[in-house]
Amino acid sequence: MSTQAQKILGIARAEKGYHEGRKSGHWNNDQKYSDETPGLEWSDFQAWCATFVSWCAMKAGLADLYPRTASCATGVAWFKQRGRFSAFPAIGAQVFFGKNGGTHTGLVYDYDDDPDGFIYTIEGNTNADGSPEGDGVYEKKHRRKDAYVFGYGYPAFAEGIKSADPAWKDRAPKPEPSKPKPPAPKPAPAKTSIVSLDPAVKPGVHHxxxxxxxxxxxxxxxxxxxxxxxxxxxxxxxxxxxxxxxxxxxxxxxxxxxxxxxxxxxxxxxxxxxx
Incomplete structure (x- = not known):
């Protein structure tokens, strides 16, 4: 059975390779996520990284666990108001980048336990070469200690959240209790072709x-x-x-x-x- 974190990350990763529209030799921010997310239709042709996260949450049936907004700054404020913002990565968290987290955003699908390691993300309105002009949905990685990483919003997943934050250890997903193994089936009795002698079989009879x-x-x-x-x-x-x-x-x-x-x-x- 998939967790809520797995649901949204599965939806986000399935979008990898999607590209926005292009006109006159440039990407133009025309994409499907604004039109398909109620309340954010107005945001088409604008930066859409936050809209992408809102769309993924809606598709996963988790719209209440993420801010529905086209603004990264609004997303940061939304998580902070709920006491669910951290400097540590978590699986399924919404990561925010840049000054005060208002520049860019995406979803964390994994992270290295080593603080000197990386976070692994799925981001919309970005690119493969690091240039300012985003064009689609990509899997990316960033150093955990990169100054560009501002922080992480933690969705209130039903199963809890797997986080590198020591203060959130008691909120990590609990492993499913192991089901007792059913007793091993008794071996079937070995088939035999040995048969019993009919008592009527004796000298002098027809049988x-x-x-x-x-x-x-x-x-x-x-x-x-x-x-x-x-x-x-x-x-x-x-x-x-x-x-x-x-x-x-x-x-x-x-x-x-x-x-x-x-x-x-x-x-x-x-x-x-x-x-």
Missing amino acids: KQVKELQQLLIKAGYGPIKGAVTDFYGPETQRAVARFHDRNPKYRSGLHDPKIGPQGFIALQKQAGRR
Whole structure:
């Protein structure tokens, strides 16, 4: 589930590469953000960095968390009035640049923990080469200690705000409680092709399982069984069972036992390759 900070930053970053209008060889500040932000339609053809932030907040459904204004100075005042202005960067914060923060603005999507490191921003009405003439939406980076960076307005995100400000540590987003892992499913019982012997299978009877018995005896090396494969547990089958008992006497119940028996039948299946 995305956080409120992730929502607005996702919308802002999706605008990267957007450019304002151009006329007579110059960029002219004609852009969509003024026309699409109620109350700021009048600001078209003017500097639009603050309007861009207002538009992103509106699109993210977070219009109440950022000032709706085309003025950077008004944005600074808006956050200060709410006690949500800091000299430290924060994820999703509105950063203000220049004298008293009135020159330029953008959104912070990341920052280095090292105070000598950078902040990483998404800004409208800027450019890639650092010249005064802005032309579109770009991802930028600035030194945290750059004198051009005036400060940061902190939106009141529902999840809290991740900030480098020590005074705001207790307002950082709380990690979601880890869900207990469901117990591992019990392993399914191993499939087996071993079958039980029908008690009706005994010398002298006709039974469909006798065919299986004869096939197993032959496969396990106790054949040949003349006349196999049939459903009759006759003398040939009995002699093959006797050969099985000669090699596996623990399954024999008497000196001459023509019955395979339930345990003997299981052992015979394993010898024939069943698992």
